[in-house]
Amino acid sequence: MKKKLKKSLACLLATLLIFSTVPMSALADEAAAPVTVETVVEEAAPDTEPDAEPTATPEASAKPSAEPTAEPSPEATEEPTESEVSAEPEATAEPTASPTPNPEDEISLLALGDEAVTRYRTVGINGNFSSNYLYDLGQYPLYDILLNGTSYPAYCLQHGKGRVNNGAYVQRDNYGMTEAMRRIVAYGFNNINSLQDGNNGWYSAETAKMMVTQHLVWLASEGYITVDGTNWSWGSGIDNDVERMANLAYNSSVVRSYYAELKDRLLRSEIVPSFAGKSSDGSDAQEIDLQLVTGKYTATVTDTNGVLDLFDFQQAGFDISRNGNTLTISTNTLPEQETTIIGAGYTVGDKNSIAVWEDRDQQANIQHQATCPGTTQTMAYIKIKGEKPSYTITLNKTSADLTITNGNPNYSLEGAVYYVYKEAAEPDYPYWDYEPYATFTTDANGHAELSKKLQSSNYVTFEAVAPKGYCADSKTHKFTVTGETTLNVVDDPGTIVLSVHKKDSETDSDQASGNASLAGAVYRVSYLVDGQMVCKDITTNSKGVTGLNKIPLGQITVQEITAPIGYKLDPTVHTYNITTLGTGDVYELEPEDFTEDVFKGKIALHKQYETLDDRAEEQGAEFDVYLKSAGSYDAAKETERDHITTGADGMATTKDLPYGTYVVHQTKGGNGRQLVADFDVSISEDGKVYSYDLVNVQKNAQLKIVKTSEDGVIEGIHFRVTRLEDSYSAEYVTNAAGEILTETLPIYADKDGANKYQYKVEELDTEETFGYQLPDSQTVELSEGEIASVSFHNVPIEIGTKATVEGEKEVDPLDKVTLTDTVSYTGLVPGKEYKVTGVLMDKKTGEKLLVNGKEITAETTFIAETKNGSVDVTFIFDATGLHGKGIVVFEDLYRENALLATHADINDEGQTVKIKNPEIGTKATADGKKEITADKITITDVVSYKDLTPGKEYKLTGVLMNKATNDKLLIDGKEITAEATFTPKATTGEVEMTFTFDARELTVETEVVAFETLYRDGIEIAVHADIEDEGQTVKILPLHGSISTIKVDAGDSQHRLSGAVFGIYRDVNGDGRYTEGIDTFVGNMREKETGVYELDGLLYGKFLIHEKQAPSGFSQDKNYYSFEITRDGEKVQFEVKPGMNFPNSAFPKTGSSNHGVYAALLALVVSGLGLGAVIFHKVKKASK
Structure with a gap:
């Protein structure tokens, strides 16, 4: 526990010392939302001793480094003193959380000391991007970036830029990134997962690598390390700085070795072997020429750039080995292609995608994010020279039209000869003047292999000899050889052109006899196509000529199947055998054995004339017969005309005449008889006699x-x-x-x-x-x-109409109007049934009149008694919505559903009836005025009217409206209405209506508007209801009154009292008593002069007066007294009793005994105003 406490204290002390060294200018750009750094207290560190690297004691204090400057400090290049390097700190039983710099070391600006004031951190992106603390440099945490499960180091890009109170960074992505910084990040340490593994033991070799990478990034950011292409500038003091940093690191040997490794990789970065290139096509690489040595093609090249160890060149078919800076390449067979390109490379981190930053606003919202590193690849390519290969060239020849050549023995693809030349540079080069470089000769399948192989180049070929039945290919074909090549060529087969020339056997020329024609003869041509016999029909033109192209070589038969007009059919089958083309591409076949025999016939005439009883033969009648197309007898050819005369039997016959149309013209006949008119006879059949009987007929x-x-x-x-x-x-x-x-x-x-x-x-x-x-x-x-x-x-039959309503042309807009239209007609057929239909039209629009969406129609059916007459058609319709419309009757007359006549003139006054448009206007006044004070008043409304029907009775109704509410005026809950019945003597005039009512209850200024409605026969025909019409409007002003009273001493009526307060209340329910919650307060009376109180502006109605406060020293009259304002300007002089005004009695005088009560009351008021209010309320309520 003691050790843990020491460790925690040391971390705290170090942290305080670190941030004490941060210059404020360095932190100026870094202010942002705070980031919490948690101090982790671990259990005892492992018992294993660290490597033999010096460590500082936890008690040692860190000496702050100098503030970073643009240039390296002199100390940065100095070697550490012996005492600085060899000083051993006091040994501790277990390793501390982190080594602490010796305050005597004077670490360079570029060394680890600045790392303590420069931190870098990132935040999440979509939940897949996070940051972690790494306790890898003692108490100085570094950060990593987690993206999609992979961690990457996060490096600080700006040396000396610290954070204030653990604030977040605000630098941009790539901020100040140089090419040197990019490469350091790409080639440096970038496997944070290993670093995380190292955290389990507190210290890690990977931590040292990350520290070295960060240090070099800072050096590059400050310009101590730069690069231009492959030329590096590496500060002379950097190695010493790293050595100092290694002395302070836990894994000092790793710092030194990794620095040396990274520096070496950087100085050799993006350099390829001297004999290689960077272009994938090998264009910038040295060409390596393989030489045959002891049965193998071999070459050895040397890399003068010293980077060969970074590249592993491999390619199938080659043995490639590396020995230091030499590369040996060997193969059993020289490559056929001209060059072989082999690539090799290595991959590092992506120098264009770096660590990211975090930027938070005052609400700790993330403002910016960026991406994690990718990869950068360096590739080198070598180029190996091969020999130029030769290739086999083949040619395939086919027929351009297989339908002609297939199955036809007169065609063969065998024996075609093509000459091949190397392509000449000059255009239109005469290749045929020179010996060919090589030749093709086709077999029966049209296939040929070139007489020699060709190397890659450009060539030309043309056909020198065409095969049997084919036309020679005159084109010059260009082709390029880059490998095995096949040329596909096509030959056009030679064909026969058949020409048929038809002749008339009589004229022995293409001139037809008579009206016959050599055009239109159809010949059937038969020949072999695609191995099958086919037939095609051809037809002669006006000259008797026809033909057929593209007939395959072989046997051809030609037979006439349809003779032309006027000729006999030729039964001959013409046969021809053509098996070779001769010298041309086509064989022209023009036989001369096609002749035609024309049709011939005779004309026979039998001539008679009419008598009263019967017909008789006519002898001696003469006729000219000639070809009509000749134009006359004289113009006709001798073979195409004849002159004949009837004998005693009345008969006459012509000679044989050729096919055609002939004119028969009588030139002489019996006296007194009419000559036969010319007529035509057509000879259209061979050997036929055309007979005609001719008779002189009645006129x-x-x-x-x-x-x-x-x-x-x-x-x-x-x-x-x-x-x-x-x-x-x-x-x-x-x-x-x-x-x-x-x-x-x-x-x-x-x-x-x-x-x-x-x-x-x-x-x-x-x-x-x-x-x-x-x-x-x-x-x-x-x-x-x-x-x-x-x-x-x-x-045409005509109709006319006259439309009226009860004999009038104008009518009021009533709900039932009967219109009678009298339709007059002329030109009917007596005894026949007719129907008249009509429809009413809107004169203004010209469209059909619609009432309730329907047309107005009528019809009448009748039987005409005379040619001319009239009939009535009746229309019944509702005209209430047709004010002012002109209605026109359109009528149609029908017979058996056939429309005979229409009368539809929209402007015909006879067809027109007008629906009147009654209008009314009003002018309302009260006693001749437009403004009056509320009282019992009478409003007179003078209603003017126009477009009424004289002599008809009308009713006028009216109602008063409240202009403010646009609703009917209600007095005592009832509407104010009036009405008048009148019979106008003229279409225009006036009528008066009066509205009498008590307006005093109108307590606000009110504008009333008279609305009027005009009726006839109970049908509304006009309305005047404009709420904004000033003519219809009368303004009613509410009446006002006032009240006054005199406050006197009950003991001395001449003594007027001041200081009373009187309240006036409206007696809403009119019961003469004050009812709380119903009766409403109006206002307090004002004291006009001593003891005289008044209140003006009281509206019509009942009120209550109440003394709310008595004069000082007098008792309060708690009663509510009623009074009423009933007319405008009324002044109520209120007295409690006549002649007594409003008296009050004085309190009895009792000396000064009340002083204590008043003091107590005053204290009570001061101490509790609420109690006083409650007491007043109770007193007031009790007085009701």
């Missing part, structure tokens, strides 16, 4: 009926034409132009032409004419050489 003419209409409807109108002679009739319908052209009709009633037939034309009553007035029928005669014409004009 006829046509009738044209023309229909017009005002609305443009002229198509589809039905007419009947009747011949009056024999009642023959026929019906017709007008076309889109409104016209009818009848067939030819006989003109003459006799053979001599003396009398003409008469024809009656009439328009029929059909659905198409329902909407029109039918015109009268017409009678007409026909004339030779003319078309007789008659016209019929249709006028």
Whole structure:
């Protein structure tokens, strides 16, 4: 226990000494929320003796070091004196918690002394990040960072920056980090788990390593250690400082050895062997050339940088060994690739991710956090030279169109020859002028292997000889060799181009006979494709030419399967065998054996003429027959025309004429007979005779009926034409132009032409004419050489309307209005049934009128008695919501559901009825004034009206409203209303209404507004209810009165008394008695002059007067007396009894015996005001 107490005291003393050495300027930046450092008292330390390192006695006091400066102190470079090094402290029975510096040592600024004033700590991140104390440097704790289960050292980055009262750090992450500091952290001690293991024994070799690392970090932060790339600047006194620090450390040997190790690693950091490079592609490495020695390829290289021991180069297929600074590489086979890259490296801590800091605000909230270290890797790469390999090059040749070449013996991939050259630098180089570097020759599968292997380079090739049936590949193919390479090339197979030229056998040219055509002949071409016979059909153009491309080599058959127009089918099967291309890429096949025979036929005519009884043969009639496309008989070819004359039998026949359309034209006929009109005959079949019977017929003419209409409807109108002679009739319908052209009709009633037939034309009553007035029928005669014409004009049926309500055009907005619309019509068909439908429209919007969301419609069905007439349609509807609306009646006329006529003019006054918009306005006054004092008053409201119906009875009702509440005014709980019934003589006028009521109970200024409503037949038709309308408003001022009384001595009525207090109360329930909790206090009367008391501004109503305090020396009248204010300006002079004013009796005089009572009461008041209040309350209550 004694030892533990000594240990605790030593820690306390050391702590006090440490913080006594901290300069205030060093702590200026560190102020933050305090961090508690707990002193741990352990049981006795292990009995084992420490290493033979000097330790200081617990009683020794630490001498504070000098304050850090920008430059090292002179002491930093001095060697310790013999006494400083060898001084042995007094031995103790057991080790202390930590060695304490000897006050005589004068430790350098850069040594351990400053560690006592520089601390570093971190805090949690998401529960996975914490800090721990490490009792590794005696009483000077260091810290670690725990992240995801792994601990890392926490190093201070700023030398001399301490904490005030254990406050937290506020430095930024990476604050002042130099490259030297980064590398020290990365290469230095970073395995805190080992350090934790060391805590179990209080001291640890890892603790010394952490101390050395921290020390070097501080030296780098102060500029004593710097680095530029691989060039280090290491202060000359640093080794001595570390030696001093080692003398004070428990594990001094570890401090020395680890410092030497870390310094060596740092000075060699990021340096690679002299023959290696840092680039992974080996671009900055020396090329190592392997030489064949006793059956192996071998090379030995030397590292002049002295870092080879840090790298272990290994690669499959190589034997690599290291001996000091030399590296030996050997392999059985020289690598085929030009170079081989082999990498090696080592990993240290991450120099770019360092320890973190903590920053707390005044509420101890964490403000900043950072991350823990990662790793940094240094890699080196060596480059081994190999030989340039040669590679086998193959070529695969295929057909560009397998459907042509497959199964066709006229094609073969064997025997294609390709020349190969090294690629020339100049463009358009004439490779074919030179011997090839190598050649490909394909086998039957199109496969070839180059005649020699090629090294990696760029090459070109082209086809010198094409295989059987194929076109030579004229392209030059470029390719690059980097390994085994296969070239894929394609050849286009040679094909046949077939051309068919068709000729007319008559003309022996491509000129067709007659109207025949060489176009449209269909030939079927058969040949072998993909090993299968296929057929394709081709068609000739206007010149009789057609063709087909890309026909495979081999046998081809051509056969006509469809002859062109006007020609016979050619049955010949044309066969051709083409097995080689010749000199070109295609074989052009143009046979000359395709001819066609044209169709031929004859025209036979049989000529007759009409008589009254029968027909007779006509001899001597002459006709010209010629090809119509020639244009005339003279222009036609001899083979395409003929002139014929009828014989006694009336017959005549032409010669054979070629296929085509011919005109038959009569040039001569019997006297007095009509010539036959020209007509066409088409010869379309071979060997056929086309026969015609020709007769001179009766002279006829046509009738044209023309229909017009005002609305443009002229198509589809039905007419009947009747011949009056024999009642023959026929019906017709007008076309889109409104016209009818009848067939030819006989003109003459006799053979001599003396009398003409008469024809009656009439328009029929059909659905198409329902909407029109039918015109009268017409009678007409026909004339030779003319078309007789008659016209019929249709006028649409018309309707007109006149709408009224009880004969009037204007009506009040009542709940039931009956509107009668008289619909007039013209042009109806008597005896037919019609229907009139109507709907009411809103004139303002042009939309259908809606009442309660529904349209207002009506209809009437009737049978027309005459063409012209009228019918009534009645509408019944609620007009209460239609004030001021113009209502227009739209009517439609129907027959059999077909709309015939519409009258829908929104601006037609005849169709319009107006719903009146009655309006009222008011002007309210009281005795002609707009403001009056409350009393029994009469308000007169002059109501002006407009848009009423003269002679109709109306009722006007009114009610007064309280403007302040926007609710009905209530006097004594009742509304104030009025009404008047009147019958106006004009649409505008005025009527008066009066409101009489007692307004005295209005105790506040009140504005009343008259609301008026106008009714007719019990239906509200107008309202004037504007609470803001000044014209409707009268202001009522509340009436006010006052009370006064004179306070006198009951013993001397002339003696007026001063000092009394009178209270006035409103008698709320009007019972003349004071009731607490109901009656309300109004105010105290003021003493106007001696003994005279008054109070103004009392409103209408009942009140109570009560003496609250009597004049000094007089008794109090505790009664409540009632009085009333009933009119404006009323002044109540209150007397208890008439002529007595308000008397009070004086207290009896008893000498000075009351003085003691008054003193006692005064003492009671001073000592307990609450008791006095209770006593007054009881007295007051008792007086009621």
